[in-house]
Amino acid sequence: MVFETTGTSIFLAVVIVVLFLFLSRFKRPKPNLPPGPRPWPILGHLPYLLFTKEEPQFVFERWARQYGKIMTLELGGQTAVVLNDLDLIKSCYQSDTFNGRPKLSTFEIAFGAGAGIGTGQHLHWREQRRLAVSLLRTIRFGEGVSMAEIVEQEAGKLLADLATHNGHPIDLTHILPKAVCNIVCAFVFGKPFEYSDPRYILMLWLVYQNFKLAGPSAVAYSSAFLAKLPFGPGKRLVDNLRAFKQFAEDHIFEHEKTFDRNDIRDFIDAYLSKIENKDSLPIDESEIFKHLNLVWCVNDIFGAGTETTAGTLRWAFLYMILFPEVQGKLQEELDRVVGRSRMPTLTDKQNLPYVEATIQEINRHADIGPLGVAHATTQQTEILGYTIPKGTLTLANAHLCHFNEEYFDNPLEFNPDRFVDADGNFIKRDEVIAFSVGEYFDKKFILYKKLY
Ligand code: HEM
Structure with a gap:
């Protein structure tokens, strides 16, 4: 009798878990969020990112082609909205609504709840x-x-x-x-x-x-x-x-x-x-x-x-x-403007357009932060007809901007000359968003300008 009861309980528990897993696989977590690939139960989209040899930005790139300017992902219990379009990233990050930070559980466990x-x-x-x-x-x-x-x-x-x-x-x-x-x-x-x-x-x-x-x-x-x-x-x-x-x-x-x-x-x-x-x-x-x-x-x-x-x-x-030819051009400019008897300083920068262009091309092509640093919404907001709840993690898909053929000819090629005009002047381009965008970037940049 005892065995029967235990057996029935285990069976019921297994049925409930399987049912839960099955239902949660098809359930969209919240209404009226942007579309996105189908999530796995509990882990959401993490398995797509964890169990592949592909770098996450390339997985994101494929999804972006399918779902367009904005998409939703579930990342292990955290709803994330990904902005796949430069104008959208700019307009969102210029508003305070998108300039919060997500709750950082790992930090809170390690340090205590602070900021x-x-x-x-x-x-x-x-x-x-x-x-x-x-x-x-x-x-x-x-x-x-x-x-x-x-x-x-x-x-x-x-x-x-x-x-x-x-x-x-x-x-x-x-x-x-x-x-x-x-x-x-x-x-x-x-x-x-x-x-x-x-x-x-x-x-x-x-x-x-x-x-x-x-x-x-x-x-x-x-x-x-x-x-x-x-x-x-x-x-x-x-x-x-x-x-x-x-x-x-x-x-x-x-x-x-x-x-x-x-x-x-x-x-x-x-x-x-x-x-x-x-x-x-x-x-x-x-x-x-x-x-x-x-x-x-x-x-x-x-x-x-x-x-x-x-x-x-x-x-x-x-x-x-x-690219030794790039190295040669850099050396030539440095020798001409700075010489070899002293180190270059920040004040030389304005006279070093090829150096500036090369740095910008490295930031674009190396793409070391392909999805920016996570932000979070500070209040519920409407965007492109979707409702994004307060506290939603948001990611700016910098990778798509850096390798977008509409912005850069032959984007896979490493070529600092794309940022130099016919007169040899440096062209600063908004599409390189390695340090983020908009007002937020400008405020933050003050910190960098003082440090470097
Ligand atoms: C190539 C070098 C660097 C790159 C590509 C880079 C990129 C970024 C990005 C993308 C963000 C997030 C911006 C956002 O939330 O939208 C960020 C934030 C930040 N970075 Fe950097 N960073 C670099 C170097 C540095 C350095 C040298 C410092 C030195 C102190 C620094 C300190 C910070 C701080 C404190 C924040 C948070 C700023 C804030 O939330 O106001 N970063 N960085």
Whole structure:
């Protein structure tokens, strides 16, 4: 009798699960969302992206051809709307409605519920970004060294390091981030690290790993489903972030011990000074500037500033190897404008149109963020007749813009000359959206202009 009851229960449970899986395969998650491919039960479209050797942007490209300017995907419990058209991306990202960030479950599990610059929205985003930008305008290191000089110093160290290999082949994967990140570290921690510092090397390795694990647009960071699994990429992301949190906290602790409000050395000091003056801040701001959010900010700047730039530089080296004629033209322009007795500086940029064109072509062709960085809607909104609920993750399909034949002749070809006019002037093109678009980009770009 007992066996019969148990057998019936198991049978019923199996029937319910199978029925649920069957129904959820055909159910659209929410009404009036844009169309999209048929999702799998529970995992949605993740299996299409996880169980293939194809890069996700190419899977997205095929879907975009089928579903048009806008499509819906289910990514492990998170509804995502993908914008496949440049004008649509521009009009959406120019409005505040599309400039939120999705909930980042992996970060929340690793750090606690807070928000940084690139991970926060509304006031968190505005105030913490404002602090970073204003500091970049004023900061001087040690003997009054400027940010631009720090960049030059790191470039010099990198060249010296490369020279030690005496022309032998080397793997640049882990050399470039050391130099790039040190510029960010000077700003955040007030000092660069030794290239041989084991903890620094470990942190760079974790950032590199997380970039690969989180995938294009860093969507995996927001999947609560992946983050809570006891194995797999979500768990590894969380473990890596926990290790980074410890690193950030150790540095914050050191700063607290030596903090002097009259000598603000770096971003951490500037942030601690905000925390110290909490009582004089408007009530909303005093909620933002706290220890937990400082950890988020340190992670945001360290993470966002390292692999993006190092990855782009790795591509740049590859293009120079593959296209020696481009390398020759660059060298000729640099020799003519800058000469060989000094390093180029940012003020030379306006006289280096071919260098500018090549950088823009690298950003287009290397396409290192083919789906941008995930945004989220801050309220329910109507678009092209569809209803997008509040909190929907949105992705800008940069890949389609970068390889669109309507915008670029022969887009697969690497060709910096496409950005140079008949008089040899640099042509800046809106269709290259490696750094995002519109007002959002302009605001964010201030941060870059000060750093690089
Ligand atoms: C080739 C280099 C880089 C590329 C292609 C790149 C690309 C991007 C993109 C696509 C976004 C998301 C924009 C959006 O949400 O629509 C972003 C955000 C961000 N990046 Fe970069 N980035 C690069 C270098 C850097 C560097 C050097 C830093 C240094 C600090 C940095 C810091 C940030 C921050 C803090 C955010 C969040 C900004 C915000 O939400 O206001 N990035 N980046």
